[in-house]
Amino acid sequence: MQEILAAIQADKPDAVGELPVPESYRGVTVHADEVAMFDGLDSRDKDPRKSLHVDEVPTPEPGPGEALIAVMASAINYNTVWTSIFEPIPTFKFLERYGRVSPLAKRHDLPYHVVGSDAAGVVLRTGPGVHQWKPGDVVVAHCLDVPLEGPDGHNDTMLDSEQRIWGFETNFGGLAEVALVKANQLMPKPAHLTWEEAASPGLVNSTAYRQLVSRNGSGMKQGDVVLIWGASGGLGGYATQYALNGGAIPVCVVSNQEKADICRSMGAELIIDRSAEGYKFWKDENTQDPKEWQRFGKKIRELTGGEDPDIVFEHPGKETFGASVYAARKGGTIVTCASTSGFMHQYDNRYLWMNLKRIVGSHFANYRESWEANRLIAKGMIHPTLSKAYRLEDTGQAALDVHRNAHQGKVGVLCLAPEEGLGVTNQELRDEHLTQINRFRGQ
Template sequence: MNEILDAILAPDTPPEDFAALPVPEAYRAVTVHRDEAAMFEGQETREKDPRKSLHLDEVPVPELGPGEALVAVMASSVNYNSVWTSIFEPLPTFGFLERYGRLSPLAARHDLPYHIIGSDLAGVVLRTGAGVNSWKPGDEVVAHCLSVELEAADGHNDTMLDPEQRIWGFETNFGGLAEIALVKSNQLMPKPAHLTWEEAAAPGLVNSTAYRQLVSGNGAGMKQGDNVLIWGASGGLGSYATQFALAGGANPVCVVSSPDKAEICRRMGATAIIDRKADGYRFWKDGHQQDPREWKRFGKRIRELTGGEDVDIVFEHPGRETFGASVYVTRKGGTIVTCASTSGYEHTYDNRYLWMSLKRIVGSHFANYREAWEANRLIAKGKIHPTLSKTYPLEETGQATYDVHRNLHQGKVGVLALSPREGLGVRDPETRERHADAINLFRDAEGERTGGHSRDAEGERAGGHSGDV
């Protein structure tokens, strides 16, 4: 591993040198264990602790198959699917690995008693399998998390419809929270040159998901002038939706849960902000019955912020807690587009407000390759920026995942894998300088919140080291 890291950190290591590097027999990876899948039985979701279930193990390097690549991972990040995997909800992910393993002898590699998790990475290609022509050892890359076989006709118009579509590192093994990752070569995209490794690793899943959900015609098809209600607007997913709305000429109505998170939205450029905790919204009277009066109060507050207009689009992902309100506040003919259910999968809403007002509910799941590529292109052009607030070392991935599980974070929480420290990997300092304030926005806000300071790629801002809690 030291040889690999030295080659990455050295300036201008040629591709042939990367190709000649020996790939180690084993590497460190963050895992969950099959024999611990019942460890949290009987506990409430909130009480399940990822720090108890996530392990840092030494694991063997998997066999490289056709159309695949081994990537040395410099940095990764935590997504909500990392939380789901770590607390074994809604089901242990070993069922996904078993089903994938039955697909073919090559897929059987994934069915192991441990699951290497993680659906983001930024790193360097080490090896490519047979039939890979677009990528070579030494290429600096990020990876999107869509894994498809594309042997059926269904996915050739939209790869998300492939019957063998899976999320890498969640429904497959050998994910990105590790020193080496195994990906299909069509998951790879160029690393944005003006970003550090940890910054480049942060957007992948959430940026692509938000792009399809909000911008793409496969999602809401947002247009200029739309009012867009964004739940969790400063979070890992919502922070990208907020940026897409602002960049696309829409008006984001940002729903947050604290003054700190409201301030983040203001710094991004949003002006219509609702602090749901400060306003005391309680959409459920109890565990079984919602309160339509609260929907109406919420809708009134939205219209106060939009000049009397209802929202054209609701960017939904909390699920059970908010879905009834989301359907109610959407304008006639508007769209509720949902990609997750972090507060519960069983959604209840009053269907009269849907059918009689001709509203649409659209399901949106990650992104196809073209959508992921376009979303990454916007990052590379400096139109959309990473929302990294804090970075942990690989050894503390459990704490990073705990932060996301308990909503203690803002934006994205990063994890350093092979990278020895933050701030490395910038190849285009001029572009970075033009966007430095936007790139550091979430770090600066985290520093102010905790009494510390963030730092940029050149180390000019003190504090904010890996492992800050």
């Protein structure tokens, strides 16, 4: 592994194809025999530092259409938090189900799960049938794992019956020194970014692109008022950028003044500080408060000059969904991709059906959408939202930060990269956008 790292650091990535692939590598894992370790605890009290391990694991052989990559850096997504606290179900259920698909998939059904759904690095080996990529290619990986053997995915790969999220519903994920991916997960690494910066956009950038920009999501257009929950977070930080880039009008919902300042630094002007306003959308665990929805809607109209949101960018779920359905304008769209505060949503359906609103489910992105989202990063039109990077050994702490919302933007993880700041090959473009690249740093 050190020889591979030395070749990459010497700016000779092509040389990695001549080096032997190590028989094992270090990866961040959860263990099947520990899935009951948090039984009886509330979600907020479950500690990823106790369940995430750094283990030496055997290196898989790339099969047809697959590639092994040397991972320089990765990042934390909420699916890694879910994996680490074994919610909503242990991911070993996913691996067991996947293992029944084929002999090749059987490799994923193991008593350990190497996690992680982002990666930036260098191709080590490719399996049979891979022609677009070769050892030495400098890449990032998106997290859509799809075989495309059936008909359902050939219009939109996210509809394929065997579509999975790599590193969450499959094994050999990106929080490791080596990762196994489908070759159609690979994209060129943005040359002006460091390894940790390049690894951080993947999942959330592509997800936000599909939710807002794609016709498969809400199809945002110029002038749309877009209500964005968590507008300085991992997902929201990209949603805010896409709204501004696309000529829309973001209304950014944040939880403190520091996050409000980040949104303003991106160019957003309409900001709601939830904490300062004191919104309590739930009277108790079982009862929502429509008067708070109304107060929230009034605040939005005060900021927009009387307009309700054309689009609501939803991902908190249970805590906010009732307010989101209420707040959207007549004929508006609530587009949802996650439920970080709870999966069981409640809303007053009268506001939906009588006002002809739509709820659109949006899950990650297909290869084309991911490619377009990565292209915008590579051109310096959309920027990473990395705030901090941890060592591989400290992934548990990184996941805890995200679990407790004690972070801004994205939290990165150095895998093979020995330190931050490496991997830039277009310094001129970097210098042009350095302020935007570092916007979330130190937050």
